[in-house]
Amino acid sequence: MGSLVDRTLAQMRAGLDAGDFTSEDLTRAHLERIAAVNPALNAYLHVDREGALASARSSDAARRAKGAAPPPPLSGLPLALKDILCVAGMPTTCGSRLLEGYRPPYDATVVERLRGAGAVILGKTNMDEFAMGSSCENSGYGPCRNPLDPGRVPGGSSGGTAAAVAARAAGGGYGTDTGGSIRQPAALCGLVGLKPTYGRVSRRGLVAFASSLDQVGPMARTVDDAALLLEAIWGPDPLDATTHPEPPEPLGREGGLAGLRLGVVRDWLEAGVDAGVGAALDACLGRIAEAGGELVDVRLPRGEEALATYYVLATAEASANLARFDGVRYGQRRLQEGDDLDALYTRTRGAGFGKEVQRRILLGTYALSAGYYDAYYLRAQKVRTLIRRDFAAALDAADVLLGPTSPEVAFPLGEKTRDPLTLYRTDIFTVPVSLAGLPALSLPCGESGGLPVGLQVIGGPFQEARVLQVARGIEAALQLAPFAPAPVG
Amino acid sequence: MAELSSGQVRAIARLARLQLAGADLREMGGQLGRILDAFSVLASVDVEGVEPTAHVLDLTGGGRSDQPVPSLPREAALDQAPDAAAGHFRVPRVLS
Numbered sequence: 001m002g003s004l005v006d007r008t009l010a011q012m013r014a015g016l017d018a019g020d021f022t023s024e025d026l027t028r029a030h031l032e033r034i035a036a037v038n039p040a041l042n043a044y045l046h047v048d049r050e051g052a053l054a055s056a057r058s059s060d061a062a063r064r065a066k067g068a069a070p071p072p073p074l075s076g077l078p079l080a081l082k083d084i085l086c087v088a089g090m091p092t093t094c095g096s097r098l099l100e101g102y103r104p105p106y107d108a109t110v111v112e113r114l115r116g117a118g119a120v121i122l123g124k125t126n127m128d129e130f131a132m133g134s135s136c137e138n139s140g141y142g143p144c145r146n147p148l149d150p151g152r153v154p155g156g157s158s159g160g161t162a163a164a165v166a167a168r169a170a171g172g173g174y175g176t177d178t179g180g181s182i183r184q185p186a187a188l189c190g191l192v193g194l195k196p197t198y199g200r201v202s203r204r205g206l207v208a209f210a211s212s213l214d215q216v217g218p219m220a221r222t223v224d225d226a227a228l229l230l231e232a233i234w235g236p237d238p239l240d241a242t243t244h245p246e247p248p249e250p251l252g253r254e255g256g257l258a259g260l261r262l263g264v265v266r267d268w269l270e271a272g273v274d275a276g277v278g279a280a281l282d283a284c285l286g287r288i289a290e291a292g293g294e295l296v297d298v299r300l301p302r303g304e305e306a307l308a309t310y311y312v313l314a315t316a317e318a319s320a321n322l323a324r325f326d327g328v329r330y331g332q333r334r335l336q337e338g339d340d341l342d343a344l345y346t347r348t349r350g351a352g353f354g355k356e357v358q359r360r361i362l363l364g365t366y367a368l369s370a371g372y373y374d375a376y377y378l379r380a381q382k383v384r385t386l387i388r389r390d391f392a393a394a395l396d397a398a399d400v401l402l403g404p405t406s407p408e409v410a411f412p413l414g415e416k417t418r419d420p421l422t423l424y425r426t427d428i429f430t431v432p433v434s435l436a437g438l439p440a441l442s443l444p445c446g447e448s449g450g451l452p453v454g455l456q457v458i459g460g461p462f463q464e465a466r467v468l469q470v471a472r473g474i475e476a477a478l479q480l481a482p483f484a485p486a487p488v489g
Numbered sequence: 490m491a492e493l494s495s496g497q498v499r500a501i502a503r504l505a506r507l508q509l510a511g512a513d514l515r516e517m518g519g520q521l522g523r524i525l526d527a528f529s530v531l532a533s534v535d536v537e538g539v540e541p542t543a544h545v546l547d548l549t550g551g552g553r554s555d556q557p558v559p560s561l562p563r564e565a566a567l568d569q570a571p572d573a574a575a576g577h578f579r580v581p582r583v584l585s
């Protein structure tokens with residue numbers, strides 16, 4: 001089974017339960033691995049060595065206690081958190097220089113639940129600033145690199161968590177997904193990443209980008225691990241009125257494709273995937289059919305319209321949400337002699353936000369401004385309704401939908417930094433799902449040029465269990481070897 | 490649309506409270522113009538009679554019981570402020 005860090009979360013948990021090793025052993029192994037790979041990858045922005053070891057020792061003590069209750073599900077498991085989730089007293093930058101040094105006064109609900117579940121939080125991971133990007137190059141703290149090939153991007157915006165998990169520098173972790181920011185980096189790093197249904201996971205303590213789209217979700221090396229991580233955080237939160245009030249049913253661990261209609265999104269396969277990605281997806285669909293999956297074709301024709309709709313709505317929401325960063329209550333402040341309050345705002349925001357964040361704030365402000373509101377924001381909201389209807393029709397014809405996660409494999413650093421639209425286009429298969437609010441998982445389905453290709457499995461509202469069941473069935477049918485990180489040093 | 494003028498970008502930046510240098514105004518003008526051109530695909534969609542979606546959940550009026558609970562202590566709220574004094578956030582003079 002190799003070294004401790006090569007194990008899946010399920011294997012780590014089994015080893016802890018059997019007494020083969022302690023959480024302190026496991027945590028130290030991960031901290032060593034972080035020290036070895038992070039200088040090259042820049043996956044972690046903050047490593048909480050002492051806090052992680054303290055959690056590990058407390059988990060070990062609880063396991064040793066005579067007559068103790070069974071340990072909680074994540075007890076002693078070392079995890080990585082995207083640096084957009086508030087952890088009390090721990091730096092939380094959102095990848096922005098504007099929030100350098102900020103330490104939140106409270107834990108996000110997700111973090112409270114992780115603590116309750118016994119998780120060991122290794123640290124906070126790199127990301128595109130305020131989750132705006134698809135390559136993890138828009139970080140105020142330098143780009144993160146793909147551990148499978150450090151000349152390439154890990155994807156984004158949750159690129160740091162993806163890189164950490166793929167590099168064996170965390171057993172699993174959490175990202176956030178507004179338009180694909182869990183699924184695309186999972187695809188580019190050869191991982192499983194799941195964006196839950198909008199409303200499934202609390203957003204309290206998640207620094208807001210686009211409030212009608214943002215969701216927290218797991219990133220892991222197997223479907224089972226993703227399920228374990230999802231169950232620890234989901235369910236209603238009285239402090240987030242957009243969480244669904246019904247507690248979710250506990251997830252089973254069954255997998256299988258028999259008796260399910262799997263809808264293949266033909267429009268996505270026909271339009272704009274790289275040849276190698278297309279070939280990997282075709283081969284994977286062939287294996288699924290051999291394993292008893294019933295494939296049917298479905299149509300989702302509004303790709304270009306969905307991309308435009310997403311970028312209008314997400315930037316409009318961001319322009320309102322990011323108004324809070326004004327240099328008054330938290331974060332950095334830029335002030336010169338003689339500045340009034342207005343100059344404090346504009347100077348702080350002009351100096352503190354990176355280019356992509358400024359571009360999106362400007363776009364959103366424009367889309368919401370008098371004279372343009374109807375043509376952009378209101379119209380995009382109506383097109384969003386049409387996109388939701390398209391998904392509803394496709395999910396009438398099939399139990400889940402299958403398609404590519406990303407049109408291409410991990411691309412070289414710097415390849416898409418000149419023209420923002422080029423980078424926006426990489427989100428073309430993930431943003432439609434986000435607009436419809438549906439659960440979707442990306443899992444590795446093959447390779448192109450030695451780099452992983454992701455398959456997206458999309459379910460109806462709150463059907464995470466079915467999505468995971470299908471993903472587990474596909475994982476079993478494909479039997480892919482894990483993607484190994486490149487040697488370091 | 491092609492390109493937004495520096496004046497147009499400056500006006501939007503003013504609304505967004507962003508201070509941008511002259512070179513940034515020009516660069517942003519070109520980029521925003523190209524992005525807005527790509528958004529123009531929305532203009533050709535028939536949305537006659539279609540209701541807008543602000544939110545995908547069919548939930549309304551979620552609430553919690555009206556029980557007072559402790560709020561963030563004042564010191565904790567002020568702890569991360571760039572400047573605070575006498576229990577308040579301190580900012581430059583607003584009225585001259």
